[in-house]
Structures are given as C-alpha cells and as structure tokens.
Amino acid sequence: MHVSMSPARYARAAIALHWLLAALLLFQLSLGWRLEDLAGLPQFAAYQLHKSVGLAILLLTLVRLGIRLAVRRPAPVPASPAVAFLAHAVHMLLYGVMIAGPITGWIIVSTASVKVPTLFLGILPWPHLPLGSGWNEPAETAHGLIAWLFVGLFLLHVAGALRHHFMGDDLIARMMPRALSARPALSVATLAVLIGAGLAFVAAQRLSFAPASGQGAAAGAPSAQANGAEAAGQPGQAPAALANAAQAMESGSNAALAQEAPAAAEPVPEATPAAEQARPAVPWQVQPGGRLGFRADYAGSAVDGSFSRWDADIIFSPDDLPGSRIRVTIDLASVDTADAQRDDTLRSDGFFDVAAHPRATFRSTGISSRGGKAYRAAGVLSLHGRERPVNLDFTLDIDGKDATAAGTASLSRTAFGVGSGQWADTGEIKDGVSVNFRFKAKRK
Numbered sequence: 001m002h003v004s005m006s007p008a009r010y011a012r013a014a015i016a017l018h019w020l021l022a023a024l025l026l027f028q029l030s031l032g033w034r035l036e037d038l039a040g041l042p043q044f045a046a047y048q049l050h051k052s053v054g055l056a057i058l059l060l061t062l063v064r065l066g067i068r069l070a071v072r073r074p075a076p077v078p079a080s081p082a083v084a085f086l087a088h089a090v091h092m093l094l095y096g097v098m099i100a101g102p103i104t105g106w107i108i109v110s111t112a113s114v115k116v117p118t119l120f121l122g123i124l125p126w127p128h129l130p131l132g133s134g135w136n137e138p139a140e141t142a143h144g145l146i147a148w149l150f151v152g153l154f155l156l157h158v159a160g161a162l163r164h165h166f167m168g169d170d171l172i173a174r175m176m177p178r179a180l181s182a183r184p185a186l187s188v189a190t191l192a193v194l195i196g197a198g199l200a201f202v203a204a205q206r207l208s209f210a211p212a213s214g215q216g217a218a219a220g221a222p223s224a225q226a227n228g229a230e231a232a233g234q235p236g237q238a239p240a241a242l243a244n245a246a247q248a249m250e251s252g253s254n255a256a257l258a259q260e261a262p263a264a265a266e267p268v269p270e271a272t273p274a275a276e277q278a279r280p281a282v283p284w285q286v287q288p289g290g291r292l293g294f295r296a297d298y299a300g301s302a303v304d305g306s307f308s309r310w311d312a313d314i315i316f317s318p319d320d321l322p323g324s325r326i327r328v329t330i331d332l333a334s335v336d337t338a339d340a341q342r343d344d345t346l347r348s349d350g351f352f353d354v355a356a357h358p359r360a361t362f363r364s365t366g367i368s369s370r371g372g373k374a375y376r377a378a379g380v381l382s383l384h385g386r387e388r389p390v391n392l393d394f395t396l397d398i399d400g401k402d403a404t405a406a407g408t409a410s411l412s413r414t415a416f417g418v419g420s421g422q423w424a425d426t427g428e429i430k431d432g433v434s435v436n437f438r439f440k441a442k443r444k
Contacts, residue, residue, distance in 0.1 A: 058102035107139035112341035290439025297430035305337035
C-alpha cells in the first residue's frame with residue numbers, strides 16, 4: 001500500500017507569498033497609522049497607496065489560500081493540545097485579518113458620501129461595492145479593530161516561531177529558502193527577518209509623498225507639500241516666488257483674456273506703469289483668523305467648504321482706486337469640507353487636480369466703487385490651468401489703520417474644467433459655485 005508522506009518544507013510559492021505578505025502587512029499597518037498625520041496632497045497620495053497595498057494583500061492572500069488547499073504542506077509540529085489549538089487559531093485569524101481588513105476598507109471607500117475613484121497600483125480602475133451608506137460607519141469601526149487584532153496576532157505568531165526556533169525545532173526552517181534552512185544560516189536568517197520586519201514598518205513612516213519635480217507644476221512654483229509645510233498656520237504669508245511669477249505674467253496675459261471675455265465683462269485695463277504707482281494707495285497686511293470659503297450644490301444639498309491656507313496681497317485706498325490692486329493666492333490642497341473622502345475627491349484630477357495645479361490665483365485688473373463702502377474688483381481667476389474673468393464684490397470698513405473686508409463672487413466650475421468625467425454633469429453637481437470671504441487687515 002502506498003503511503004503519502006508529508007513534505008519536509010513548504011512549496012516555494014508559499015514561502016515567497018508568506019514573506020511578501022508579512023512585509024506588506026507591516027508596511028500597511030504603519031502607513032495606516034500615519035495617514036491622520038498628513039494633510040493636503042500628501043494625505044491624498046498616501047490614501048491612494050494605502051488602498052492599492054490593501055487590495056494587493058487581499059489578492060495575494062486569496063492566492064496563498066489556494067496554494068494551501070491545493071499543495072501538500074508539512075505536518076504540524078508535535079505539541080500539546082492547547083498549544084496546537086492556539087497555533088491553529090492564530091493562523092486562521094491571520095487569514096481572516098488579511099481578507100477582512102482590505103474588504104472593510106473597500107466598503108468604507110464604496111459607501112463614502114462622495115465616491116473617490118480607486119486606481120489599483122495607479123493603473124487599473126477598481127469598482128465600488130454596491131452597498132448603502134449605512135455600511136460605512138460599521139466598516140470604519142471594524143477596520144480599526146482589525147488593525148489592532150493584527151498587532152496581537154503578529155506578536156503571538158512571532159513569539160511562537162521564536163519559541164520553536166530556540167527549542168531546536170525546524171519550524172522556521174520549513175518556511176525559509178533551502179539555502180537558509182541549516183541551523184547557523186537559519187539563526188542569521190531569523191535575525192534578518194526581524195530586522196526586515198522593522199524596516200518594513202519604518203518604511204511607511206519615512207515614505208515621502210511629495211509630487212515629482214516638474215510634474216505638471218508651473219515653473220518656479222513650489223510643490224504642494226513643500227508650501228503646505230511652510231504655510232501651515234500662516235495664511236497671511238504667500239510664497240514670494242509665486243507672487244513674482246504672477247506679476248511677471250500679468251501684462252502678457254491681459255491681451256489674451258480680453259479676447260476670451262464676454263462682451264458684458266468689464267474691460268481689462270493696461271498694466272499700470274511703475275512711475276504711476278507712487279499714489280495714496282497703501283499696502284495692507286491680512287491678519288490671522290480670516291476665512292475663505294465656498295458653497296456648491298450637490299444632489300440638491302448645499303456643501304460648504306473653505307481653504308485653510310491662502311494669502312492676499314492688497315494695495316488699496318478709497319481715494320485712489322486706479323492705484324489699488326488685489327492679488328489672492330490659494331493653496332487648493334488645504335480644502336476642507338468636513339468630510340475627508342470628499343476632500344480627497346476635490347484634490348483629485350477629476351476636480352482641482354492639485355498634483356498638476358496646486359494653486360489658484362485671483363488678480364484684480366480694476367477696482368470701482370459701488371457706493372458707500374461697497375466696491376467691485378474686476379479681475380482674472382486662474383484655476384485648474386484655465387484663466388477666466390471674475391468679478392469680486394466686497395465691502396470694506398476702514399477704521400484708522402484697521403480694516404474689515406467681506407465679499408462674495410460667483411463662478412462657473414465647468415468654465416474652469418473643475419469636475420470632469422462622471423462629475424461633468426451639472427444635474428448632480430450644479431455648475432454655479434459661490435465664493436465668500438471675510439478677514440481683517442492692518443495698514444502697513
């Protein structure tokens with residue numbers, strides 16, 4: 001009678017997947033804990049990587065399970081019933097974590113209030129699950145608990161493997177390449193694995209998500225991440241390089257904009273000669289605490305948002321409107337609508353595309369009085385790689401060296417190409433967007 005003997009070692013594919021999944025899981029855990037510490041474009045890029053790694057873990061785990069069921073594996077190491085049960089339970093729960101973790105993450109993305117497209121490895125579009133919004137909160141809770149469960153299971157798994165190793169069993173050797181299965185080499189390999197586990201965990205903490213240099217950004221403009229770090233908590237200080245670049249292109253763009261502007265738009269005046277700028281108009285410094293917000297209509301409901309990093313360069317005097325001017329610079333990655341998934345969508349290439357166009361700028365081309373303390377700044381808004389004329393209506397209350405400004409503007413999102421693909425339809429997201437602002441300034 002033929003007796004089928006269990007192999008002494010795991011199959012090569014099983015060994016490769018075991019160590020690859022271990023590295024991915026540690027990297028994913030570390031990256032997941034880091035996500036909340038990021039902001040703006042780096043956070044968006046990190047979330048995309050987190051989703052891709054999670055899907056890779058899910059797919060590789062299914063392959064690993066298939067190999068486990070189809071290929072014979074070594075017999076269990078002799079142990080007491082309690083130890084054998086614990087080892088089996090840890091293995092089964094680890095498989096459960098590697099499947100349930102990515103699936104709960106998939107549910108979270110699929111049931112968010114705004115569906116953020118997922119590109120697996122940045123290439124393959126990944127579908128959303130057909131589930132209702134009621135699944136979102138339970139999935140988020142389960143996702144967090146699964147992360148902590150993995151930590152406990154991982155520690156138990158490593159402790160069990162090291163126990164067998166120091167007791168002289170060949171348990172670890174069965175999951176090592178054959179060249180490392182000898183006892184001296186195995187000890188070195190075990191130490192290398194532990195160091196590698198630490199490196200995989202640290203790698204996600206050290207990983208930079210700054211966009212590549214020159215990747216669609218305007219020449220001379222700082223990256224979204226770099227400027228975000230510089231401007232955090234300092235809305236009143238604009239990058240000098242950006243201001244200089246905007247000033248340099250001002251005269252060259254006016255002629256082209258005059259051809260695009262509708263007949264009803266106010267004429268674009270010629271640039272003011274340097275000799276005429278010595279007028280009563282004086283510079284004003286925006287004070288911390290101001291707000292730059294917007295309101296859009298999504299599926300019949302108002303969506304309010306704001307930008308936490310922006311700067312206004314103002315030279316103004318009611319007695320010298322021809323010599324007055326306004327320039328506003330907005331860091332689009334700082335958008336905040338009180339919904340992280342929706343904010344990620346707004347930063348994506350379907351809306352603001354902050355990787356290619358990290359800034360929006362408004363520069364006035366003429367300021368006129370509307371009576372009393374009311375004014376209108378006719379100007380040009382540069383957003384999403386397009387420039388269009390926009391009128392900014394505001395009131396200004398000046399009290400000595402202090403001033404309070406508040407105003408609004410209306411614009412068409414489709415005129416700037418904001419909202420492409422499935423979001424281009426104005427039936428679900430209305431075309432009109434209102435902008436509002438309020439801030440205090442002090443005369444320099």
